[in-house]
Amino acid sequence: MLGIIQTIAERKIQQAMEEGALPDLSHWKNKPLPQDDSLAKVPPDLRMAYKVLKNAGYIPEELALRKEILRTKMEQCHGRAICLDEDGPYYARVVERLSTTAK
Numbered sequence: 867m868l869g870i871i872q873t874i875a876e877r878k879i880q881q882a883m884e885e886g887a888l889p890d891l892s893h894w895k896n897k898p899l900p901q902d903d904s905l906a907k908v909p910p911d912l913r914m915a916y917k918v919l920k921n922a923g924y925i926p927e928e929l930a931l932r933k934e935i936l937r938t939k940m941e942q943c944h945g946r947a948i949c950l951d952e953d954g955p956y957y958a959r960v961v962e963r964l965s966t967t968a969k
Contacts, residue, residue: 936960 882888904920905913916926940948948956 879888902913902917905916908916937948948954951957
């Protein structure tokens with residue numbers, strides 16, 4: 867069964883290459899994949915599990931706590947509850963600010 871699926875996949879890939887639908891990745895040939903710096907402090911035997919969880923949308927407990935601390939500090943400064951949901955007015959600004967400070 868796997869042979870049939872593999873053959874079909876190979877044909878689809880070959881067809882996409884001939885049509886130019888795939889990007890040119892020849893510069894990656896014989897080179898390692900880029901390192902994910904966010905997992906640099908995770909022990910090597912746990913990195914795959916963390917990566918799977920990260921791709922599924924889960925975040926480590928430390929990041930969840932940091933987010934909660936940030937929300938509490940902002941609410942204390944403003945004296946009211948702040949909506950930081952993805953569709954809230956401050957979400958994009960907070961994410962932008964945190965991503966520039968993290969670099």
